[in-house]
Amino acid sequence: MxxxxxxxxxxxxxxxxxxxxxxxxxxxxxxxxxxxxxxxxxxxxxxxxxxxxxxxxxxxxxxxxRQAAIGPGVVTLDEGRVTYMGPLDGGVIDIEDMAVLLLDTRSRPPVWVLRQNFEAPVHIPVNATGADRLFDAFLRLPGIQTGRMVRHLNRSRADLVMIWEREDGVGWPQALN
Known part of the structure; x- marks a missing residue:
């Protein structure tokens, strides 16, 4: 068969x-x-x-x-925790604690940039194995616009796009002056 x-x-x-x-x-x-x-x-x-x-x-x-899973690394999703294990770097981030979601189409392959409070950002190639699970994870972000996210993902223009940002600003440094 x-x-x-x-x-x-x-x-x-x-x-x-x-x-x-x-x-x-x-x-x-x-x-x-x-x-x-x-x-x-x-x-x-x-x-x-x-x-x-x-x-x-x-x-x-x-x-x-969904992209073809031919990129570097593996993405797992377990109870709201995204784990990326790549050949050069990796990281773990909780969706509930996430502050910013960016899409960087300047790199090849394009990468999702997930930022959590004061931690180092996690860069996940859009074509990593298991990266299609991120759609379900991103749905948990309050107020995310999935149509806009998919449109930017399939656009050929190379830029850094803010897909989602936490509205309450929790975790961002406050201005001192």
Missing amino acids: SGFVRPEAMAALRRWREALIGLAVVLAGGFVALAALTVIILGVGLAFAAIGLFLLWGGIQRGRF
Whole structure:
């Protein structure tokens, strides 16, 4: 079975799997709604179609966020704690204590820069193994705009972009004067 589907096609299916599931739910709900003989079944079909639209929207964002895992290092996510183990550096950061999230597209590959209070920042390549788990971690940040984050990630312009910053300013040095 492994030789049946080309590796490039399997990689594309894996990248967009949530969006494909959402599309299947939309189509199934639409089919049920169109074939409905009663108002109750029509409502069930429309409800499934609406749920499928939410799944499709989230799947498209996840698919755009996900990169090929060919970069250096490994990312793990365990109960809100992101750990990056790279060939030259690494780090651990708790999402609840994070103060700033930056995307540096000036480097190759682009890197996520996670800053926590007064600690050294953690630099994670966007294509590190397991970096797609960061999408779930970033969803825990209050007020983050995932659409903006994905748009900057897929943009070809090289710059340093502030994706998210803690609003209360906890952990930042206060001005002395």
